[in-house]
Amino acid sequence: MTTILLAEDEESIRDLCSTILTKEGYNVISFSSGNEAIENLNGSDFDLLLTDLRMPGIDGLSLYRILKETHEDMATVVFTGHGTINTILEALKLGIEGFIMKPFTATELLSTIESAIKKNRLLRENIRLKVLLPLLEINEKLLAELDIKDMFDRTASIIAKETRAERVSFMLVQGDRMNTVFAMGIPDEYAGIKRRVGEGIAGWVANTGRSLLLNGSHNIDFIDAEMKKNNIASGISVPLKIKDNVIGVLNISRVRDTVPFNYSDLELLSIIAGQLAVSMENLRLYTALGQSYFKTVEALATAIETKDVYTRGHSARVAHYASIIAIEMGLSKQEVEDIKIAGLLHDVGKIGIAENILLKRGELSEEEYTAMKNHPNYATKILEPVGFSKTVLSAVRHHHEWFNGTGYPDGLKGRAIPIEARILCIADTIEAMTSDRPYRDMQDMNDVIQELKRGSGRQFDPDVAAEVIRLYESGHLLSVNISTHEIAPKLS
Ligand SMILES: [Fe+2]
Ligand SMILES: [Fe+2]
Numbered sequence: 001m002t003t004i005l006l007a008e009d010e011e012s013i014r015d016l017c018s019t020i021l022t023k024e025g026y027n028v029i030s031f032s033s034g035n036e037a038i039e040n041l042n043g044s045d046f047d048l049l050l051t052d053l054r055m056p057g058i059d060g061l062s063l064y065r066i067l068k069e070t071h072e073d074m075a076t077v078v079f080t081g082h083g084t085i086n087t088i089l090e091a092l093k094l095g096i097e098g099f100i101m102k103p104f105t106a107t108e109l110l111s112t113i114e115s116a117i118k119k120n121r122l123l124r125e126n127i128r129l130k131v132l133l134p135l136l137e138i139n140e141k142l143l144a145e146l147d148i149k150d151m152f153d154r155t156a157s158i159i160a161k162e163t164r165a166e167r168v169s170f171m172l173v174q175g176d177r178m179n180t181v182f183a184m185g186i187p188d189e190y191a192g193i194k195r196r197v198g199e200g201i202a203g204w205v206a207n208t209g210r211s212l213l214l215n216g217s218h219n220i221d222f223i224d225a226e227m228k229k230n231n232i233a234s235g236i237s238v239p240l241k242i243k244d245n246v247i248g249v250l251n252i253s254r255v256r257d258t259v260p261f262n263y264s265d266l267e268l269l270s271i272i273a274g275q276l277a278v279s280m281e282n283l284r285l286y287t288a289l290g291q292s293y294f295k296t297v298e299a300l301a302t303a304i305e306t307k308d309v310y311t312r313g314h315s316a317r318v319a320h321y322a323s324i325i326a327i328e329m330g331l332s333k334q335e336v337e338d339i340k341i342a343g344l345l346h347d348v349g350k351i352g353i354a355e356n357i358l359l360k361r362g363e364l365s366e367e368e369y370t371a372m373k374n375h376p377n378y379a380t381k382i383l384e385p386v387g388f389s390k391t392v393l394s395a396v397r398h399h400h401e402w403f404n405g406t407g408y409p410d411g412l413k414g415r416a417i418p419i420e421a422r423i424l425c426i427a428d429t430i431e432a433m434t435s436d437r438p439y440r441d442m443q444d445m446n447d448v449i450q451e452l453k454r455g456s457g458r459q460f461d462p463d464v465a466a467e468v469i470r471l472y473e474s475g476h477l478l479s480v481n482i483s484t485h486e487i488a489p490k491l492s
Helices: 011-023 034-041 060-070 085-094 106-144 148-163 200-208 221-229 263-307 314-328 333-345 348-352 366-372 375-386 390-397 419-434 445-455 462-473
Strands: 003-007 027-031 048-052 075-079 098-100 167-174 177-184 194-196 212-215 234-242 245-254
Touching: 003 011, 003 034, 003 060, 011 027, 011 106, 027 034, 034 060, 048 060, 048 106, 060 075, 060 085, 075 106, 098 106, 148 167, 148 177, 148 245, 148 263, 167 200, 177 200, 177 245, 194 200, 200 212, 200 221, 200 234, 200 245, 212 221, 212 263, 234 263, 245 263, 314 333, 314 419, 314 462, 333 390, 333 419, 348 375, 375 390, 390 419, 419 445, 419 462, 445 462
Parallel strands: 003 027, 003 048, 048 075, 075 098
Antiparallel strands: 167 177, 167 245, 177 194, 212 234, 234 245
């Protein structure tokens, strides 16, 4: 049942309203003044405030403001019998949903009340929608975000767009200190601000874990002083929390004395802060996981090479060449990352090859060569259960495929061979030819270029080969000192 709080000093009107509304099925609590309503409400709930504007003691608009603090969702209808145009304008600005001119009929009263309730509900839904829409966007964006700076950047733009905030800043708690890690629209002198937890507005939020909606004067010294000092007309500060732990504070403010922030903005910001905190935690976990994952890759890569001292560093250098080529060919950040990992692991399957074949210094017999050709198959078996991406797995599996289809293990041809594998194949050749092996002389890059030209379209993808030749000729490929044999790709 809808409950209406009625405040009206004229007894006849009060009784009339009560009768009409009760008959219509509303529950009416009536008071003869604003003061009486506030004193006797005792926390009871209601859906709509129906009040006269002019009453002895607290007037209708003041009553509205006071009740709104505790009943944010209430709808409001005012009697405008003796309202001046200014009070009505003010009432409109405050968001009051309905107006009834005295004298009124029962139908007018009921239809105004009904439409006020409807309007209020739509408004609430709208607020919720306003909260939900950017969230859908932010969720997708943040979950995909793997860089904290980008994460702050995107979140700040969404916040600025949705709340029309002029300034946005993120502070992170480190021990008992707080550092501003991101600032938008903030004058340089405040941008790198640091404070102690407990100090100032953000410090209070970090310390208590509660939000602050700053509007006008608060009669709290540290708040008023900071708002004045930083020229803040209106602002919101909300904590960034992971479970009950405050990890930072999100602040927004407006400098110009325009429309102040409201509860809907606070609601929106609190939800965004929640999402951001979760994404930050995900990023932290992901980074930690990533580090241990890379350690596994490195350990596996080293394991291959402990068997054969002469190829030590081979995988790292192949990874390095492959990633340079991939970057030059315009592959995405993720693809380059995958190629690096695949480069490190491309020969991991050699763990499964008998030592007498693996370490043989002369030419391999037909049979030995067939056994050696199994190493991509072994690699798939070793890497698949570890959870490497499909790209990494297929790049490793196919690094011995030939462009003309005569390679192994699957005899793939042309562009059916993944681009990562076509790049790895050339990187592998460059490294093998230019490194020092006891059983043959080290060749130089000119020999490699000749080999690439000879094998282009046969063993090698002509596009990748051409790119490498171009890279070599422009001096980029040799910016690495390959004779030191100590180049390891940067893993993080
Ligand atoms: Fe290989
Ligand atoms: Fe290799």
